[in-house]
Amino acid sequence: MSPKMKLKAGQAKPVASSAAKVEIAKAKGRPMLSWVGKRALKFVTAFPAQFVEKFDPAEDAQKRKGELWSDWPKDYPKGGLLFHGDNKEVLAHLLLNGFRGKVKLIYIDPPFDSGADYVRKVTLRGPKGTAKLDGETYALGEQIQYTDIWANDNYLQFMFDRLLMHKELLSEDGVIVVHCDWKKSHHLRCLLDEVFGIETFRNEIYWHFYNKMHDDRKDIFPRATNTLLVYSKGDNPIFNKIASPREKTVKQLKRIKVNGILVNLKDDEGNLVYQESDTKTLDNVWDIPLIPPADVNQKTDYPTQKPQALLELILLTYSEAGDLVLDSFIGSGTTALVAQRWGRRWIGCDINKGAIQTTAKRLQGIIRKQTEDSERQHPELIQAEEKKPEPTQLSFAVYRVNDYDLSVQHNEAVNLACEHIGIERNRGDAYFDGILGKSLVKIIPFGRPLTPLDFDELRRELEARPDEDRPITLVCLGMELGAKAEIEEWNRLRKGKDAVNRVEVIELRTDPKYGKFMVHEPATAKVAIRRIKDKIVIEIQDFISPSIIMRLQEQAGLLKPKIDDWRAMVDCVMTDTAFDGKVFNVIHSDVPEKKTDFVQGKYELSVPPGKTTVAVKIIDMLGEEILCQETL
Ligand SMILES: C[S@@+](CC[C@H](N)C(=O)[O-])C[C@H]1O[C@@H](n2cnc3c(N)ncnc32)[C@H](O)[C@@H]1O
Structure with a gap:
């Protein structure tokens, strides 16, 4: 994208007046993984959510009553909930607003520290060649959906914070499934041991995607698996054993229970009795193909979209109809879609607006079909003969936690702002984002104004770095008056040429020098x-x-x-x-x-x-x- 691409900056609203602190319980303990800059998460800031869109073709949310919804926080419509925002803030919001201990299954498919920007190809609609010039066709190029590039150990702190918060949302019989690959699975397993306790580990499942195009490396075996790490909150998690079809019918030993103990059946002559079997119990290697590019029914343009069949297995194993399922890295919405198909309640969240739009479109499609009562059987499923449960809801609502309504994707916005101001990015620092001249730079998420809590965080960070004497530059879209007063007071005490850590703020919406590129020509x-x-x-x-x-x-x-x-x-x-x-x-x-x-x-x-x-x-x-x- 060219540096000329502009941001729409007019919509950040002050929200911190009603921001609240939410306490987070300590990690369970040992063993502990250590990294540079590791911090305990004692509390998080919860912001209010704005209700921005609903989809309720059958006016279903009003009608939903009964036992199932009796635990539902009263301020939310009874249906799916889709949150646009950073999941740290969204999870804090959910904890503050009645969802603590209510979630039965959490599935997360976070960034894997792949070192890549995930992009989607943007095209115009219509037959090929819709935009033409001298007979040539033009494409719109690529749009970053999210960035998976991390400095040193930032990734570990990011995941540690979020795992601690997810644990608070889980019910006592709940389960968390963390999807990862070879790059981070060993670290994530240590983090999960630390947060949930080693005794709550249940399974390491290998998703084997056997139709992957393999990379060219000749010195290793091709990597054709991802790992699902499964932990429970308590001792008695939900677990439904799944049987999968056998390719050929085989004979297996017939077993019966005697006084509660399984023994093998023998005939009168003492021979072991065998029986034919069409199914086998699924083990921890799941063979599920990647979504074929030609599968237009399933494929969205969202990068890293997971197959529905994978989510179906996870949801059927670790939840019952009516249970609440949460995915706070929802991407294209696969978890919500499968939850909706299989009669589960669901909450989804993503920081990327493209993900929210893709999820909303997919959910609208399935709910319309369910409303028309035409969506019933799903043949490729293992338990196809079983009838699907009735949908638990036929509606969903979209909320925004903080205002991420930038006209370009958030990461692109940060890159553009840095490029425009001349900030040299420093991905090696866990807190500061870069350097501007002699100053250390911190970028406040553009979805909200700079608040006194951000300033508290900066103060704590500087206390932890007693030798740091460089000035600080905070870059934000707008600033709350409370934060402004605190920064003025801080600088009043730091005058003269030996003053350290003076704080300067670049408020992009109004800054006379840097604010000029914040113009957006809307559609x-x-x-x-x-x-x-x-x-x-x-x-x-x-x-x-x-x-x-x-x-x-x-x-x-x-x-x-x-x-x-x-x-x-x-x-x-x-x-x-x-x-x-x-x-x-x-x-x-x-x-x-x-x-x-x-x-x-x-x-x-x-x-x-x-x-x-x-x-x-x-x-x-x-x-x-x-x-x-x-x-x-
Ligand atoms: C690997 S993708 C998830 C793909 C998803 N399972 C699917 O089937 O489409 C990871 C998602 O996490 C989102 N994400 C990254 N950081 C986030 C954050 N802090 N809060 C919420 N979502 C985040 C990205 O925007 C991306 O959509």
Whole structure:
């Protein structure tokens, strides 16, 4: 992406006035892994969540009552919950708001410290060659979805903090499954021993993806497994034994129980009795192919998407219908999708807006199908003959914890800001992000303002580094007044040429020198919304995204790229026919399944009687959303 790419900066709202501290219990203990800069996590800051979108085609959340939902915190709609934000803050929010000890199964598939930026290829919709110039086709390039590059031991601290918090959310009979690969599985196992206790280890499962294209290295065996580390909170976790089909029917010894003890059956002559068997008990090596690129039903464009069959095995083994399942690194939403299919309740979270949009689209699809009652059997499943449980909910709500509504993905935003200001990134420091001149730089997540708690954290960090005498620069989008006052007081006590650790703040929204690149030219649309009797007719007449045009322009040089149909730029369109100005209630969604198909662009929908506000949300191929509304 070019450094000219701009950020939309107007939406960070002060939230810390209602931020609260949440206490976190200590790790269980031994053995302990040590790393440079290891810190105990005694408390975390919980921020309020904004309810931003709901999908409830059958008005299901209102109707859900009964025993199953009696434990549900009353401020949340009874349905799936999808959180956009850093999971440290989201988990803190869940702990503060009634979910402590309620989760039966946690599956996490965190970054693996792969040293890579995970990108998705962004294309335009429509038949190949939609954007053309002199007969040539243009693509939109790649968009970073998340970064998996870590300094030294930062990764361990990141995972340690999150494992401690996940443990607080687990119920006594709950289980956590941590998905990892060869690079970090040994460290994660030590961390899990430390956080959960070595006696709670249950299994190390190998997911063998046998159709992987192997790398070229000649000096090692090809790596064709990932590891699932399974720990329980208490002594009696849920475990449903799964049988898998045998390729050929084989004979096995017939066994019976005598006084509760299993013995082998013998006939009158004393010969052991055998029986035919079609199934075998699954062991800890699971052979499940990667998602074939041609599997359009399953494949999203999200990098590192896991196969549904893998999640199905995990969920069926470690949870029952109705249980609450949490995935705080939800990515493309596979865990939520499988939970929804198999009658589990679910909570998902991701820091990346693209992940939230992909998950929301997938969940809308399955819930629509379930609402229409057509989604029932799933043939490739091991227990296919068993009927699936009824869906536990037919709705979900999307929340935002802190405001991550940057028009570009968060990591890209940080990279761009560093590039723009001239910050030299230092990935070797567990706390500071880089160097600017002589100053150490800390970047405050752009999704929220700098708060007094950030400043407390900085103070603690400097106390732990008594020899550090360099000035500090804090880079943020905006700053709370409380933080400003504390920093002024700190600097008042540090005057003169020998003063150490003076703090300077670059507030990007208003900074006269650095703030200039924080301009974003938003996408625009021409939408006609009319009422015809009891129907509403919506027609999108035009849509233009300057960011998409700019990306094409970068490839086209001096020539002008041409897009014949505005629909090439649009990924999906959603409508709320009675928008209340706060929560977008998806009444209708137009998400073409194939990349070669366009959205329809014209819709006729029923509308509630009387005055109503119709809102149309258009999401483009870069994930930028715009909202057009009309009160009729
Ligand atoms: C390996 S992917 C998960 C893929 C997922 N299992 C699937 O099937 O699509 C890891 C995800 O973690 C998210 N992530 C990384 N750091 C995070 C954080 N601090 N909070 C929440 N999500 C985070 C990334 O955005 C990414 O979507």
